[in-house]
Amino acid sequence: MLDTSKIKLDFPILSRQMNGKGLVYLDNSATSQKPQTVITAITEYYMNHVANVHRGVHTLSDESTHLFENGKTKIAHFFGAKKQELIFVRNTTEAINGVAYGWGEHNLVAGDVILVTVMDHHSNIVVWQELAKRKSAQLIFVGVTDSGTLDLIDLEKKLEQFGEKVKLVALPHVSNALGTVVPVTKVVELVKRANSQTRILVDGAQSAPHIPITFTKIGIDFLAFSGHKMLGPMGIGGLLVREELLKTNEMQPWFFGGGMIAEVHESHTVFHDDINERFVAGTPDVASVVGLAAACEYLENLGMQAVLEHDISLVNYAVQELAKIENVILVGPNFESNSLLNSDIKNPERVGSVSFLYKGVHAHDVAQVLDSQGIAVRSGHHCTMPLHTSQHWIATTRASFQVYNSKEDVDALVLALKKVREVLL
Ligand SMILES: Cc1ncc(COP(=O)(O)O)c(C=O)c1O
Structure with missing residues (x-):
């Protein structure tokens, strides 16, 4: 386990009191808190280095350009990607929209198929519904098994059924509602075996904060992520695109x-040859890039393998303890009580979060009682209405973890959940 008592001190907000209690922040899948190093990097940029990048010959502009380019190098390195494969966007949602507009518009024709999954976040559904409408393409959903994992048999069946029409498979690396880890390597194998030309987009919003990723090695074409879920600032994220496609x-x-141009004429524009420049339209958010680079550095200093192990042991502990509470019904991979999950660190079944139903109580009421005890969790459909509808859940409550969370935070959650019964039932 990571030394959470030391790590907590790096996050100023965690010393806050919430409703008379010490804050227990368990809403990390929605957004994570920021360490002092990230806050300082942003403040330092605004206090000492502001100038527009690439366009000036003066020293400040040089400094700002250097910070931006250095930040980009660090962030790409964090994801095991080449620098030119990283395109900055505001968040995962914008990254997925980028694939729809920058790739889908040029490569889909009427009748083509986009495969997504029932467990996808709305951001990885609505974008494709809209593209499918514009292109008269078909959006097809791959199912989820009764034990909350991706139905690989259904995926294989649909790949076979639609054959070469399948132009894109877009799926989450980790489900934000179930915590399920999708076996990306297996998916890549199935998709490429069916058609080597089918492109694969992985929504890495919930994996980037917890799982070491080497983009150039996993055989996918696109990876979308949000900086704010991985200790970085809000308003910065990335789309990784395999170099060949660029x-x-x-x-x-x-x-x-x-910024992105080589020449502009009244009749036409010639875009930059350099891929690193070609996707930068307008002034980039330099401060956020600097902040995200500091977040990557923070995670790298802890070690992503240690971060993953910490997360898995917290998730296991939470599953084990929550399963003991009367009226709590866990959802997600392996619903059985007291069974330890994720024992194989190389192939974890669940990371990041534990979601549950509370018999007879709406999730919002559960979250409100927890809030009164200083515990922040999320309740609702978590932007996964198709999943909730398919499982006949109105809403679930989700506790989600980060490097600063400890087993004591889980104990506090368990204790407060026992109060739900006293207060509401
Ligand atoms: C799996 C998944 N995809 C996409 C998103 C959208 O992320 P953002 O709001 O940062 O664009 C989220 C946010 O919770 C998510 O969990």
Whole structure:
């Protein structure tokens, strides 16, 4: 386990009192808190280095450009990607929209198929519904098994059924509602075996904070992530695109403006040859890039393997303890009580969060009682209405973890959940 008592001190907000109690922040899948190093990096940039990048010859502009480019190098390295494969966006949602506009618009024709999953976040559904409408394409859902995992048999069946029409498979690495880890390597194998030309997009919103990722090695084409869920600032995220798709222009810019151009004429524009520049339309959010680079550094200093192990042991502990509470029904991989999950660190079944139903009580009421005890959790459908509908759940309550959470935080949650019964039933 990580030394959480030391780590907690790095996050100023965690010393706050909440409703008369010490804050227990368990809403990390929605957004994570920020360490002092990230806050300082942003403040330092605004206090000492502000200037527009790439465009000036003066020293401040040089400093700002250096911080931006250095930050980009660090962030790409964190994801095991080449620098030119990283396109900055505001968040996962914008990254997925980027694939729809920069790739989908140019590569889909009527009748083509996009495969997503029933457990996807709305951001990885609505974008494709809209693209499918524009292109007269079909959006097909791959199911989820009774034990909360991706139904690989259904995936195989649909890959076979739609054959070469399947142009894109877009799926989450980790479900934000179930904590399920999708076996990406297996998915890549199935998809590429069915058609080597099918592109794969992984929504890494919930995996980037917990799982070491080497983009160039996993055989996918796109990876979307949000900085704010991985200790970084809000308003910065990334889309990783396999270099070949950029070099061949299969993936094209979808925002246009200054910065990305080589020449502009009244009749036409020639875009930058350098891929690193071609997707930067307008002034980038330098401070947020600097802040996200500091977040990556913070996680790297802890070690992503240690971060993953910490998360898995917290998730296991939470599953074990929550399963003992009367009226709590766990959802997600392996619903059986007291069974330890994720024992195989290389192939964890669940990371990041534990969601549950509370018999006879709406999730919002559960969350409100927990809030009165200083515990922040999320309740509702977690932007996964198709999943909730398929399971006949109105709403679930989710506790989600980060590097600063400890077993004591889980104990506090368990204790407060016992109060739900006293207060509401
Ligand atoms: C799996 C998943 N995908 C996408 C998103 C959207 O992320 P953002 O709101 O940062 O764009 C989330 C947010 O919770 C998520 O959990």
